Amino acid sequence: MIKKSVTKKLKSIVGEKNTILEKEELEAFSIDNVLPEIVLSPDNIEQVSEIMKLASKESLSVIPWGSGTKSDLGNKPDRVDIVISTNNLNRIIEHEASDLVATTQSGISLSSLQKELNKENQFLALDPPHINKDATIGGIIATNDSGPERLRYGTAREFLIGIKVVKADGSIFKGGSKVVKNVAGYDLPKLYVGSLGTLGIIVEATFRLYPVPEYSETYVASFSSLENCHKTILTLLNSNLVLTSLELLNPGLATLISKRNNLDINDSEYCLAIGIKNVEKAVKDQIFAAKKISEQNGGNGLLISGSQEEKLWEDVRNFPWDLVKAESVVCKVGILVTQIPAVLNMVKQLSDENGVEIFVSTRAGNGICIIAIRGEGSSITNALNDMRDFISTFGGSLVIQEASTEIKEQFDIWGDIGSGLGIMKRIKSNFDPDNILNPGRYI
Amino acid sequence: MTTQHKTNSASWKNKFREKLIEIIGKDGVIHSEDELLAYDCDALTGYRIKPIFVVLPTNAKQISEVIRECYNENIPFVPRGAGTGLSGGALPTDEGIVISLSKMNKILDVDIPNQRVVVEPGVVNLWVTNAVSPYGYYYAPDPSSQIVCTIGGNVAENSGGVHCLKYGVTTNHVLGVEMVMPDGEIIEIGGKALDYPGYDLTGLVVGSEGLLGIVTKVTLKIIKKPEAVKTLFASYDNVEDAGASVSGITARGVIPAGMEIMDSFCIKSVEETIGAGYPIDAGAILLVELDGPLAEVEAQLPIVEEVLKENNAIQIKIAKNAKERDLLWKGRKSAFPAMGRISSDYYVQDGVIPRSKLAEVLGEIGELSKKYGLRVANVFHAGDGNLHPLVLYDASKKGDLDKTLELAGEILKVCVDKGGSITGEHGVGHDKKRFLSLMFSDNDLDAMNLIRCAFDNKGLCNPGKLFPTPRTCVEPGMKKFEEHPVQKAGMGEMY
Numbered sequence: 051m052i053k054k055s056v057t058k059k060l061k062s063i064v065g066e067k068n069t070i071l072e073k074e075e076l077e078a079f080s081i082d083n084v085l086p087e088i089v090l091s092p093d094n095i096e097q098v099s100e101i102m103k104l105a106s107k108e109s110l111s112v113i114p115w116g117s118g119t120k121s122d123l124g125n126k127p128d129r130v131d132i133v134i135s136t137n138n139l140n141r142i143i144e145h146e147a148s149d150l151v152a153t154t155q156s157g158i159s160l161s162s163l164q165k166e167l168n169k170e171n172q173f174l175a176l177d178p179p180h181i182n183k184d185a186t187i188g189g190i191i192a193t194n195d196s197g198p199e200r201l202r203y204g205t206a207r208e209f210l211i212g213i214k215v216v217k218a219d220g221s222i223f224k225g226g227s228k229v230v231k232n233v234a235g236y237d238l239p240k241l242y243v244g245s246l247g248t249l250g251i252i253v254e255a256t257f258r259l260y261p262v263p264e265y266s267e268t269y270v271a272s273f274s275s276l277e278n279c280h281k282t283i284l285t286l287l288n289s290n291l292v293l294t295s296l297e298l299l300n301p302g303l304a305t306l307i308s309k310r311n312n313l314d315i316n317d318s319e320y321c322l323a324i325g326i327k328n329v330e331k332a333v334k335d336q337i338f339a340a341k342k343i344s345e346q347n348g349g350n351g352l353l354i355s356g357s358q359e360e361k362l363w364e365d366v367r368n369f370p371w372d373l374v375k376a377e378s379v380v381c382k383v384g385i386l387v388t389q390i391p392a393v394l395n396m397v398k399q400l401s402d403e404n405g406v407e408i409f410v411s412t413r414a415g416n417g418i419c420i421i422a423i424r425g426e427g428s429s430i431t432n433a434l435n436d437m438r439d440f441i442s443t444f445g446g447s448l449v450i451q452e453a454s455t456e457i458k459e460q461f462d463i464w465g466d467i468g469s470g471l472g473i474m475k476r477i478k479s480n481f482d483p484d485n486i487l488n489p490g491r492y493i
Numbered sequence: 494m495t496t497q498h499k500t501n502s503a504s505w506k507n508k509f510r511e512k513l514i515e516i517i518g519k520d521g522v523i524h525s526e527d528e529l530l531a532y533d534c535d536a537l538t539g540y541r542i543k544p545i546f547v548v549l550p551t552n553a554k555q556i557s558e559v560i561r562e563c564y565n566e567n568i569p570f571v572p573r574g575a576g577t578g579l580s581g582g583a584l585p586t587d588e589g590i591v592i593s594l595s596k597m598n599k600i601l602d603v604d605i606p607n608q609r610v611v612v613e614p615g616v617v618n619l620w621v622t623n624a625v626s627p628y629g630y631y632y633a634p635d636p637s638s639q640i641v642c643t644i645g646g647n648v649a650e651n652s653g654g655v656h657c658l659k660y661g662v663t664t665n666h667v668l669g670v671e672m673v674m675p676d677g678e679i680i681e682i683g684g685k686a687l688d689y690p691g692y693d694l695t696g697l698v699v700g701s702e703g704l705l706g707i708v709t710k711v712t713l714k715i716i717k718k719p720e721a722v723k724t725l726f727a728s729y730d731n732v733e734d735a736g737a738s739v740s741g742i743t744a745r746g747v748i749p750a751g752m753e754i755m756d757s758f759c760i761k762s763v764e765e766t767i768g769a770g771y772p773i774d775a776g777a778i779l780l781v782e783l784d785g786p787l788a789e790v791e792a793q794l795p796i797v798e799e800v801l802k803e804n805n806a807i808q809i810k811i812a813k814n815a816k817e818r819d820l821l822w823k824g825r826k827s828a829f830p831a832m833g834r835i836s837s838d839y840y841v842q843d844g845v846i847p848r849s850k851l852a853e854v855l856g857e858i859g860e861l862s863k864k865y866g867l868r869v870a871n872v873f874h875a876g877d878g879n880l881h882p883l884v885l886y887d888a889s890k891k892g893d894l895d896k897t898l899e900l901a902g903e904i905l906k907v908c909v910d911k912g913g914s915i916t917g918e919h920g921v922g923h924d925k926k927r928f929l930s931l932m933f934s935d936n937d938l939d940a941m942n943l944i945r946c947a948f949d950n951k952g953l954c955n956p957g958k959l960f961p962t963p964r965t966c967v968e969p970g971m972k973k974f975e976e977h978p979v980q981k982a983g984m985g986e987m988y
Contacts, residue, residue, distance in 0.1 A: 146847060146849065147744070148740050148743070148744050148848065148849040149740075149743075149847040149848050149849050149878075150743055150848075151847070171746060194688070194693075204665070205688075207693060207696055208661065208665055215940075217940070221936050221939070222936060223934070223936040223937045223939070223940040224933070224934075224937055225937065225940065225941075227845075227912075227913070227914045227932065228847065228912050228913075229845045229846065229847055229877075229878055229912065229913050229914050229917075230658075230877050230878070231653060231657065231662065231845050231874070231877040231878065231879045231914070231917040231918065232845055232913075232914035232916070232917060233650065233651045233662075233700050233914075233916050233917060233918055233919075233920055233921075234914050234915050234916050234921055234925075234929060234932055234933075235921065235929060235932070235933060235937070235938075235941050235959070236697060236700070236701055236941045236944050236945075237651070237664065237696055237697060237699065237700050237701075238697075238940060238941065238944075240664070240693045240696025240697060241692060241693060241696065241697050241944070243693055243696070244692065244693055245692055249692075260748070261743075261746030261747075261748070262746075264746075284606055287606075287608070288605075288606070288629075288717070289717070290629070290717050290718065290719060290720040290786070291786065292719075292785055292786055292789075328786065328788075328789050329788065329789055329792040329793075331788040331791075331792060332785075332786045332787075332788035332789035332792065334788075335786065335787070335788045336786055336788075382688065384686040384687050384688040384689060385686055386604075386607045386609075386685055386686055387606065387607050387608075388606050388607055416687055417607075417686055417687060418687060418688060445684060445685070445686065446686055447686065447688065447689050447690055449688075449690050464690040464691075465690060467689075467690050467691040468680075468681060468682070468689070468691070469678075469679070469680040469681050469682075470680050470681070470682040470691055470692075470694050471691065472678070472680070473674065473680065473694065473947060473948060474691050474692045474694065476947040476948075477692060477943070477944065477947040480943040480944075480946060480947045481940075481943055493691065493692060
């Protein structure tokens with residue numbers, strides 16, 4: 051319980067209009083069915099700092115909140131007193147087009163930021179899910195979210211060059227700089243990518259940008275044999291083609307996406323989407339070469355562009371959230387490219403044996419599988435256990451992205467963090483000695 | 494308040510040496526005064542400190558045991574690769590030992606289908622590319638010392654090179670490390686796959702200048718050689734036009750693999766030394782390398798040519814073949830050594846500015862050069878705004894070096910004023926720690942110190958580097974650090 055006097059003080063920091071105390075309105079900020087007592091939307095960084103100073107003094111737990119699209123990630127929180135929404139921290143501070151660099155406050159949505167950058171024919175090379183639901187820059191950094199184009203550009207760590215953070219004690223610091231090449235001091239921006247709000251409240255970020263590619267096409271191939279599909283993947287990756295994205299869909303997902311996008315893929319076939327963005331001629335030449343590689347391996351293909359292509363990638367990006375609803379668990383698996391067939395075969399076996407439906411979208415060039423499992427309670431946890439056991443035998447990882455509170459209580463969300471856990475805990479306790487930031491959810 | 498004057502005691506030293514020999518063997522412990530001299534500095538030769546011992550371990554376990562001894566005895570230790578660092582990152586610490594990784598030089602795993610190579614820290618940068626080039630791959634970060642510098646050193650310094658505009662620096666190519674922590678614990682972070690759960694410790698360790706522990710194994714990403722490479726050369730009357738060309742190229746949406754500028758001083762000395770075919774009377778030259786799919790390179794070529802012409806390029810040349818390309822690059826790569834021909838001594842500065850400020854900053858450097866009466870030659874990775882002004886001086890002339898260092902410092906101030914950085918690839922080390930506070934406030938430095946303390950609460954791992962002033966570690970839970978009376982009185986400092 052927050053003391054009445056403290057509530058009053060918190061309210062006075064951000065003002066009435068930026069404070070939520072009503073139960074009905076707090077519902078929108080529930081995490082694993084835990085409601086915060088107060089939601090504050092500071093107007094500026096100094097207010098964030100004031101809130102943290104008070105929270106730290108009173109030992110109140112704080113959860114940073116962008117637009118809440120990934121609030122399911124992480125363990126059930128130990129306690130939630132205050133939610134700090136970055137909703138009002140939505141300003142672009144600087145876009146230096148000639149330097150291909152932009153600095154922005156963390157609460158801006160990726161879509162609004164892109165709109166501004168696009169005016170100069172530039173963009174931030176991130177294509178995570180939930181763009182349509184106003185996923186924010188701060189949230190994307192904190193959860194290290196990414197999408198199919200990570201094959202070409204990498205994830206936030208590769209282009210986040212500067213950061214400003216309010217620490218648990220309210221002090222404000224920055225790390226990195228505004229130039230693309232800089233080795234002065236520790237690389238603190240990297241620490242914050244994927245830190246899930248446990249090390250401070252990200253309030254500003256500086257990114258390196260890219261020019262918007264001129265033209266785009268996607269070749270969609272289907273394969274009746276996983277082996278041939280995988281051969282195609284390895285050949286493409288071993289060629290000097292510069293692919294923007296390479297996504298492998300398992301038969302369940304291929305069928306679903308095919309129906310939504312008129313791709314004519316037969317049930318039980320694996321589908322490979324090869325996306326290339328570049329100048330037009332470079333796209334056409336490379337798509338031609340990719341098509342040839344696919345055909346040599348028995349792929350049956352279709353070339354798409356324009357709105358059909360955009361729609362396909364939007365579906366892939368937003369999978370599974372916009373596609374597979376109800377009773378599903380979402381997890382992310384990290385393995386090596388050569389291990390993809392083993393994982394997909396295991397998935398097939400599991401769905402045959404456990405009576406669960408499993409949909410998989412694989413970033414085939416990165417070895418990242420986004421997996422959605424649909425089924426009854428215990429069959430899901432059984433499947434999860436089997437999957438993690440299997441994946442850990444060859445050194446991969448499995449992390450739950452979204453699940454019901456019941457499943458979260460039965461299954462270790464993060465899995466084995468390995469021998470680095472000790473130092474991670476020390477970092478956490480140095481940055482947040484009273485453990486008030488997102489307590490219990492991550493490190 | 495350094496406590497280890499025990500290192501002066503012969504009996505303590507003998508005992509400690511025996512322990513080290515027990516761990517590593519006789520061949521692995523250097524103690525003779527003559528041999529120790531070879532380790533008293535790195536490529537920043539102006540500072541020298543002789544270590545008490547140098548150890549040459551062959552595996553992580555030995556390092557762990559050595560460090561445990563150091564931890565127990567409060568002996569500082571400094572990791573060292575090939576000693577090519579320019580910021581004094583491998584400068585020994587008073588009363589400390591040096592841990593040389595030169596014997597840990599095996600390539601452990603070459604995994605072509607997954608595009609990974611796992612190496613020990615003493616492996617030379619170029620060996621990685623050599624190991625994978627038969628398969629059509631290469632390791633992208635290519636510092637100019639790549640024929641001798643080691644991956645461990647590259648990891649510590651987050652080294653760059655001439656092709657990092659497009660492909661990034663070391664941190665963008667390191668996926669995981671095994672390391673020995675400053676208390677001797679061996680941990681593994683990251684690995685061959687991506688997105689492991691937990692904080693991105695790999696990202697933190699790369700570029701930490703050897704202050705967070707000793708890396709004993711590194712997992713690298715390799716990339717496929719591009720289909721096409723085109724190198725353009727342009728000459729100009731003045732360096733400002735060359736600078737404007739660089740920002741003009743990126744403004745048109747072209748990201749070359751690399752862009753390099755040299756000014757007239759450099760051109761002359763390079764021409765006199767190796768004859769790269771640069772016009773000797775030019776005010777500046779620019780090299781632009783485009784790579785990627787052939788059609789992309791062909792589409793970019795006319796755009797780049799147009800920008801060069803718009804910015805008053807006098808002569809534009811496109812290398813017709815690999816031989817011509819190599820010659821153009823050879824000129825750039827020999828810029829530093831060639832400088833020796835026009836000046837007996839020179840100091841290499843390393844600063845970064847936003848690309849768009851190139852022309853402006855070069856003008857200011859010119860002014861500073863006049864003011865100090867010292868010649869400054871400019872050669873730099875222009876694409877990412879990373880300047881390497883070379884301040885030419887005469888070490889035999891009294892006061893010249895001091896003036897040089899002062900001028901070099903002024904240049905860094907200009908960089909920071911324009912929104913840049915005090916170092917793009919050489920690191921802070923010993924040389925630049927006093928400049929770090931130009932970029933970072935006390936709060937910023939405190940946050941960095943929290944990292945250091947999480948890894949190294951005793952401050953034994955490469956101490957005295959990076960931070961402008963020694964900072965103490967506060968135990969978690971202790972909100973405020975109280976100074977010891979001795980410190981308050983200014984009679985001692987803590988490590």
